[in-house]
Amino acid sequence: MNFDIVIVGGGLAGLALAAALRRSSLSVALVEGRAPVFAEDWDTRVYAISPANARFLDDLGAWRHLAAERMEAVRAMEIHGDAGGRLDFTAYGCGVPELAWILESSLMQRELWETVKRQGNLTLLCPARPQALAIGAEAAQLTLADGRSLAARLVVAADGADSWTRAAAGIDVRFDPYDQLGVVANFATELPHRDTAFQWFRQDGVLAWLPLPGNRMSMVWSAAQDPGRELLALDPAALCARVAEAGGQRLGALELLTPAAGFPLRLMRAPRSVAPRLALIGDAAHTIHPLSGHGINLGFQDARVLAGVLCDKPGHVDCGDLALLRGYERARKEEVVTLQTLTDSLHDLFGPAAGSLKRLRNFGLNLTNTLPVVKNLLVRYALAS
Numbered sequence: 001m002n003f004d005i006v007i008v009g010g011g012l013a014g015l016a017l018a019a020a021l022r023r024s025s026l027s028v029a030l031v032e033g034r035a036p037v038f039a040e041d042w043d044t045r046v047y048a049i050s051p052a053n054a055r056f057l058d059d060l061g062a063w064r065h066l067a068a069e070r071m072e073a074v075r076a077m078e079i080h081g082d083a084g085g086r087l088d089f090t091a092y093g094c095g096v097p098e099l100a101w102i103l104e105s106s107l108m109q110r111e112l113w114e115t116v117k118r119q120g121n122l123t124l125l126c127p128a129r130p131q132a133l134a135i136g137a138e139a140a141q142l143t144l145a146d147g148r149s150l151a152a153r154l155v156v157a158a159d160g161a162d163s164w165t166r167a168a169a170g171i172d173v174r175f176d177p178y179d180q181l182g183v184v185a186n187f188a189t190e191l192p193h194r195d196t197a198f199q200w201f202r203q204d205g206v207l208a209w210l211p212l213p214g215n216r217m218s219m220v221w222s223a224a225q226d227p228g229r230e231l232l233a234l235d236p237a238a239l240c241a242r243v244a245e246a247g248g249q250r251l252g253a254l255e256l257l258t259p260a261a262g263f264p265l266r267l268m269r270a271p272r273s274v275a276p277r278l279a280l281i282g283d284a285a286h287t288i289h290p291l292s293g294h295g296i297n298l299g300f301q302d303a304r305v306l307a308g309v310l311c312d313k314p315g316h317v318d319c320g321d322l323a324l325l326r327g328y329e330r331a332r333k334e335e336v337v338t339l340q341t342l343t344d345s346l347h348d349l350f351g352p353a354a355g356s357l358k359r360l361r362n363f364g365l366n367l368t369n370t371l372p373v374v375k376n377l378l379v380r381y382a383l384a385s
Contacts, residue, residue: 003029003123004319005310006142006152008130008165010036012105013282013299014158015112019060020307022119026319029150030116031142032126036109043104044184044258046210046218048074048197053300054101062111070107072211073098075195100197102210102218105296125150133168140277140320154320156279156306161268163284169275178265180205181228182290183221185260186212187240190252193217198250207246208290217251219243220290222265232262265289267340274329277320279306286336289343298336305331 005021007014010032018030049057057063075098079087091098116122125144132143133155142150157165166173193211200207205223212218221243223231234242240254268287273280282299309328310319317324 001029001123001148002139002151003027004152005029005154005156006031006140006150007156007158008142009157009159009163009282009284010113010126011158011160011282012109012112012296013284013303014156015109015116016056016060016300017156017158017281017303017307018116018119018122019062019112020056020303021310022060022116022121024121024307024311026121026310027123028119028121029123029125029152031128031130031144031150032124033129034127036106036113038106038110042186042212042216042218042258043106044186044218044261045105046102046184046186046212047105047108047296048100048210049103049108049300050100050297051096051098053297056300056304057108060112060115062108062115065111065114066103066107069213070104072102072213073195074100074102074197074211077197078199080198080200098195102197102212130164130168133165135169135275135277152277152320153318154277154279154310154325156281157284158281159284161266161283161287163280165278166270166280166284169278171270171272171275171278171280173268173270176267176269178222178267178289179225180222180265181225181232181262182265183223183228183231183260183262184219185239185243186216186218186257187243188255188257189215189217190254191215191250193251198247200247202246207243209247209251215251216257221246222290228262232260234260269340272329273332274322274325276322279325279328281306285332286340288340298339301335302332 004026006029007018008031010030014030018028021028054063075091077089077099089099117124129145130142131145134141139151139153140155142152142155144150155165157163159165192215195211197211198209204227205221208220210218221231231239231242236256239260240256244254266287267289270280270285273285281302285302286298288295306328309324313319313324
């Protein structure tokens with residue numbers, strides 16, 4: 001089978017890219033091991049979607065079909081240091097309707113999946129798994145585990161941080177483990193959150209509470225390995241008590257809605273995000289610490305920019321041409337490097353090893369909180385990412 005583009009990976013970034021190519025004349029194949037499953041219970045994996053990416057999803061035709069009763073706007077944010085430092089943001093103060101939207105990963109994936117299933121220029125290969133990749137001068141050849149062979153002008157790796165496609169293409173990446181677990185769970189709350197997201201930089205990690213519809217919230221606690229495993233081992237009542245206490249009882253008593261789950265946190269940098277007939281997007285191209293909430297936002301912007309480069313190229317230009325792909329790489333490099341550096345620096349600044357900087361870092365939060373111009377610049381950057 002011959003295609004202009006083969007996307008390997010049907011996660012959020014891969015699906016968004018496929019949907020963004022729907023109006024092009026390019027033939028597209030999407031290779032995915034299994035169709036997404038949507039549970040009626042709340043998904044423990046949630047994302048804070050920036051307004052810019054909400055507009056992108058709306059352009060794809062997906063946003064308007066998302067279940068409104070499972071989405072929550074963030075209209076205020078409180079950030080607390082570990083020694084009295086505080087930074088506050090409000091949508092009203094920044095002149096915008098909302099700072100972000102909190103959505104379940106499975107909710108977005110299901111809607112994007114249904115979107116691409118109806119796409120005329122796309123062939124959905126699922127279940128299908130790649131087995132071999134050969135990059136040639138005229139085309140890339142992707143062999144699937146069931147023996148089918150796909151020829152493509154361009155292969156896009158959208159298959160996650162441990163990307164098979166990236167490794168098969170010979171791109172080595174650098175992983176820097178944070179020696180932390182990201183512990184996630186959802187809770188019912190005694191008190192209303194009032195569309196507010198909370199974040200605490202603590203001695204034992206970074207704790208975030210993200211508002212869900214009704215009196216519910218989603219927790220992400222980036223904790224060192226041993227404390228993280230202790231959290232995962234707690235019974236529901238003990239976990240609720242621990243999380244409520246860590247957040248200063250801001251939302252009153254908590255009730256566990258979904259079991260806690262944990263995943264290791266690591267920074268991943270790739271030396272390049274393109275090669276002849278190959279492009280990386282999403283977690284296959286970069287990962288960052290979740291304290292910024294920007295992981296999937298970077299992936300969506302990768303998809304938007306790459307789709308724009310491919311859709312706008314002159315007809316005689318090969319979509320796997322390295323010079324063309326470098327335009328995508330250049331367009332994405334600044335934002336990715338900036339956010340990776342920022343989140344990594346914040347992690348180091350508020351880590352236990354930086355205890356001597358406690359007064360300075362908390363002073364910095366308080367100082368920024370008194371400077372509206374600086375606060376608005378930070379928010380404007382976040383809204384556009």
